[in-house]
Amino acid sequence: MFNNQIIQGDCKEILQTFPDNSVDLIFTSPPYADQRKNTYGGISPDKYVDWFLPRSEQFLRILKPKGTFILNIKERVVRGERHTYVIELILKMREQGWLWTEEFMWHKKNSYPGKWPNRFRDSWERLLQFNKQRKFNMYQEEVMVPVGDWAKTRLAKLSETDKVRDESSVNSGFGKNVSNWVGRDMVYPTNVLHMATECFNRNHSATFPLDLPNWFIKLFTEEGDLVLDPFVGSGTTAVAAQTLGRNYIGIDISEDFCRIAEDRLEISQPRLFESPNDYSIKQDSPNGTT
Amino acid sequence: MFNNQIIQGDCKEILQTFPDNSVDLIFTSPPYADQRKNTYGGISPDKYVDWFLPRSEQFLRILKPKGTFILNIKERVVRGERHTYVIELILKMREQGWLWTEEFMWHKKNSYPGKWPNRFRDSWERLLQFNKQRKFNMYQEEVMVPVGDWAKTRLAKLSETDKVRDESSVNSGFGKNVSNWVGRDMVYPTNVLHMATECFNRNHSATFPLDLPNWFIKLFTEEGDLVLDPFVGSGTTAVAAQTLGRNYIGIDISEDFCRIAEDRLEISQPRLFESPNDYSIKQDSPNGTT
DNA sequence: GTTCCGCATGAATCGATAG
DNA sequence: ACTATCGATTCATGCGGAA
Numbered sequence: 001m002f003n004n005q006i007i008q009g010d011c012k013e014i015l016q017t018f019p020d021n022s023v024d025l026i027f028t029s030p031p032y033a034d035q036r037k038n039t040y041g042g043i044s045p046d047k048y049v050d051w052f053l054p055r056s057e058q059f060l061r062i063l064k065p066k067g068t069f070i071l072n073i074k075e076r077v078v079r080g081e082r083h084t085y086v087i088e089l090i091l092k093m094r095e096q097g098w099l100w101t102e103e104f105m106w107h108k109k110n111s112y113p114g115k116w117p118n119r120f121r122d123s124w125e126r127l128l129q130f131n132k133q134r135k136f137n138m139y140q141e142e143v144m145v146p147v148g149d150w151a152k153t154r155l156a157k158l159s160e161t162d163k164v165r166d167e168s169s170v171n172s173g174f175g176k177n178v179s180n181w182v183g184r185d186m187v188y189p190t191n192v193l194h195m196a197t198e199c200f201n202r203n204h205s206a207t208f209p210l211d212l213p214n215w216f217i218k219l220f221t222e223e224g225d226l227v228l229d230p231f232v233g234s235g236t237t238a239v240a241a242q243t244l245g246r247n248y249i250g251i252d253i254s255e256d257f258c259r260i261a262e263d264r265l266e267i268s269q270p271r272l273f274e275s276p277n278d279y280s281i282k283q284d285s286p287n288g289t290t
Numbered sequence: 291m292f293n294n295q296i297i298q299g300d301c302k303e304i305l306q307t308f309p310d311n312s313v314d315l316i317f318t319s320p321p322y323a324d325q326r327k328n329t330y331g332g333i334s335p336d337k338y339v340d341w342f343l344p345r346s347e348q349f350l351r352i353l354k355p356k357g358t359f360i361l362n363i364k365e366r367v368v369r370g371e372r373h374t375y376v377i378e379l380i381l382k383m384r385e386q387g388w389l390w391t392e393e394f395m396w397h398k399k400n401s402y403p404g405k406w407p408n409r410f411r412d413s414w415e416r417l418l419q420f421n422k423q424r425k426f427n428m429y430q431e432e433v434m435v436p437v438g439d440w441a442k443t444r445l446a447k448l449s450e451t452d453k454v455r456d457e458s459s460v461n462s463g464f465g466k467n468v469s470n471w472v473g474r475d476m477v478y479p480t481n482v483l484h485m486a487t488e489c490f491n492r493n494h495s496a497t498f499p500l501d502l503p504n505w506f507i508k509l510f511t512e513e514g515d516l517v518l519d520p521f522v523g524s525g526t527t528a529v530a531a532q533t534l535g536r537n538y539i540g541i542d543i544s545e546d547f548c549r550i551a552e553d554r555l556e557i558s559q560p561r562l563f564e565s566p567n568d569y570s571i572k573q574d575s576p577n578g579t580t
Numbered sequence: 581g582t583t584c585c586g587c588a589t590g591a592a593t594c595g596a597t598a599g
Numbered sequence: 600a601c602t603a604t605c606g607a608t609t610c611a612t613g614c615g616g617a618a
Contacts, residue, residue: 031591077592077594080593081390082391084384100372101408105397109611110611111480113609113611114592114594114607114608114610115593115607115609117430117594118425118593119391119392120478121481121593121609122591122593123395123482124482125591134408138407188411190410191412192413196612196613197590197591198590198613199611199612207591478609
């Protein structure tokens with residue numbers, strides 16, 4: 001098929017040539033409404049849902065039954081209000097047959113600066129998880145994180161004070177949980193991710209950090225699986241998939257972006273032989289102090 | 291009127307006795323669907339919107355034109371999916387006349403423990419901001435936070451070495467730049483709040499940390515303003531308002547909760563004479579490392 | 581070789597000005 | 600009135616050069 005390629009075109013048309021149930025993970029950050037006008041022509045917020053739905057219909061068809069679709073998106077402010085196109089999209093996609101399984105939170109540590117009389121800087125984006133079935137592939141152990149300071153300090157004093165408390169306060173839920181942590185270095189993460197945007201690469205404006213697709217690819221796929229990004233842009237998703245030993249397909253309507261993505265894939269390829277697992281996931285430790 | 295009281299009853303009826311445009315801030319964390327069954331009879335997720343709308347209609351009427359409504363809520367999981375009642379509520383409240391101004395994010399640093407095969411621990415909640423007008427009262431300076439580690443480490447040596455340099459090299463352009471930073475260790479926060487839940491209150495569920503109402507009361511009201519919590523529960527919002535020198539009104543359908551709230555208000559009252567501003571806001575520093 | 585600092589750069593938003 | 604463009608605002612981040 002098209003494995004490990006960047007394809008130029010509109011994913012609405014390109015994907016029609018794909019067979020049913022063939023993709024393990026779709027991870028994408030589509031052009032936000034009116035946001036990347038120069039490359040995408042600027043979809044107006046009011047028409048965004050209608051623009052998106054025929055594409056998500058294709059996503060639904062080509063996704064494997066146990067596959068996952070992660071949609072990175074954030075609504076913009078229109079006339080002083082958060083626009084509703086994202087939450088309307090969720091409702092419409094459910095009518096289309098999607099399950100809205102979860103909403104992860106990307107806390108952008110370095111959000112865009114600015115000051116306004118009626119709002120603060122927007123510092124988070126949504127990562128909507130959609131599935132075809134209630135049962136889907138999830139490899140939670142792959143994204144475990146080192147235990148945070150909270151647990152470290154808590155467990156240090158456990159033997160002294162908390163063991164006594166453990167007996168006295170049974171229904172706090174705390175004492176029982178602590179015993180699960182003892183002797184562990186790694187814990188499961190939460191649904192909040194703390195990552196900085198990458199605004200330093202001059203050649204390509206990577207919209208999200210490599211760690212973001214990295215995390216979800218590890219979580220929802222195994223090696224050899226197929227990862228699709230239908231709005232691949234500068235190719236961050238494809239690079240992450242390639243580095244992690246997954247197959248990738250990237251689609252973008254812009255020829256320039258396709259070329260940039262191919263260049264990045266070319267450059268990142270040799271790294272496989274140097275340090276295969278050099279991408280550290282800076283995901284939040286459960287207490288958020290990392 | 292009812293200033294500085296806890297009122298037992300259903301806010302839908304109680305609020306009908308309130309005059310129009312009389313409240314400066316409504317801050318509340320309503321009973322989540324099916325969560326506080328024993329007290330509110332357990333509103334089923336599918337009926338939640340219909341249950342809420344007549345109440346939010348009263349909120350809209352009694353709120354001052356430049357006032358704000360902060361709604362702390364999070365949809366629960368139903369049959370493996372995030373339920374849609376929260377986003378449906380947003381759409382319906384807009385039809386009611388509300389403006390959906392912003393969505394703050396409360397990152398719960400110590401989320402409820404647990405492990406499931408298909409999802410991680412839920413570590414964030416929504417704080418939906420609604421307004422009647424595009425222009426509303428906002429006192430941003432009241433919630434400024436210490437500057438992040440970046441500036442801390444970089445400016446740490448300023449007072450020692452660089453102040454000397456400042457005098458010797460006048461036209462380097464460096465001295466002028468420094469003057470902007472010296473004495474300025476506070477920056478505006480973002481729309482992501484990092485606070486731990488308070489897990490010591492065992493008798494009543496659905497508690498949020500005192501810092502949460504504290505932060506919004508400081509941000510959206512001045513001293514002497516009126517703060518309403520129509521689902522006051524154990525009284526956290528009222529205590530915060532009282533401590534900050536605002537007037538409060540708390541409403542709850544449960545007599546037990548009303549008594550607990552009144553007790554807490556009684557206890558917290560004397561603190562005013564000890565240390566009026568002793569509640570440190572642990573809001574996120576912009577880089578999220580706090 | 582470290583550590584340290586200057587610099588450019590963002591999926592932004594508002595208000596004013598202009599057609 | 601309603602849209603389109605532009606300037607001002609602001610701060611975390613990594614790179615590159617300097618000490």
